[in-house]
Amino acid sequence: MAKQQQQQQRHRQHQHQQKHRRQQQQQKHQHKKNDKPQNFVRSEVKDGVRITEFKVNQNAKANRRPQFKGRKVVPSNLLQKYTKGEGVQLKAVGRKNSYIQKKIKMKEKRIKYAEEESARAEILLPESKGQLEAEEGTYTSHITQTEIKKAVDITTAAKSFDLNLDQFGPYK
Numbered sequence: 001m002a003k004q005q006q007q008q009q010r011h012r013q014h015q016h017q018q019k020h021r022r023q024q025q026q027q028k029h030q031h032k033k034n035d036k037p038q039n040f041v042r043s044e045v046k047d048g049v050r051i052t053e054f055k056v057n058q059n060a061k062a063n064r065r066p067q068f069k070g071r072k073v074v075p076s077n078l079l080q081k082y083t084k085g086e087g088v089q090l091k092a093v094g095r096k097n098s099y100i101q102k103k104i105k106m107k108e109k110r111i112k113y114a115e116e117e118s119a120r121a122e123i124l125l126p127e128s129k130g131q132l133e134a135e136e137g138t139y140t141s142h143i144t145q146t147e148i149k150k151a152v153d154i155t156t157a158a159k160s161f162d163l164n165l166d167q168f169g170p171y172k
Contacts, residue, residue, distance in 0.1 A: 041054060074120055078122060079116065081122075082122075083115055087111070088104050090105070132148075145160060145162075
């Protein structure tokens with residue numbers, strides 16, 4: 001009797017293992033079947049070209065983080081360069097003149113904004129002021145425009161112009 005029970009138990013284990021293997025194979029097969037993207041709708045071939053349709057994910061834009069958060073911070077040394085002073089002390093105006101205090105606050109905000117925008121504009125200007133340096137013993141007035149055109153970059157050379165004043169006399 002004990003032998004029969006052992007055989008039955010082994011038979012049940014064997015069946016259980018086979019069932020488990022079949023389930024794993026089915027899962028693998030389903031995984032291969034479902035290799036298509038989740039947003040896949042249909043695919044067809046027209047004139048030798050495969051056309052695939054996808055669903056649009058409506059939540060994609062809502063879940064996306066913004067790439068840039070706010071404006072870039074302006075360096076304090078640039079803000080100092082464009083500052084227009086400390087501003088008006090509102091306590092000096094008085095408590096009774098709340099209308100004037102509001103107007104002053106708004107004006108101060110506009111001034112702060114103008115200072116910041118001026119500093120931002122300077123960040124965007126990569127060019128610096130240039131000057132003409134002559135070698136020892138020569139004068140800058142002896143350097144011609146054609147020599148300057150040859151020495152500078154193409155964009156600067158394109159900005160040059162001739163000043164001919166034939167009607168109004170010699171110009172030197």
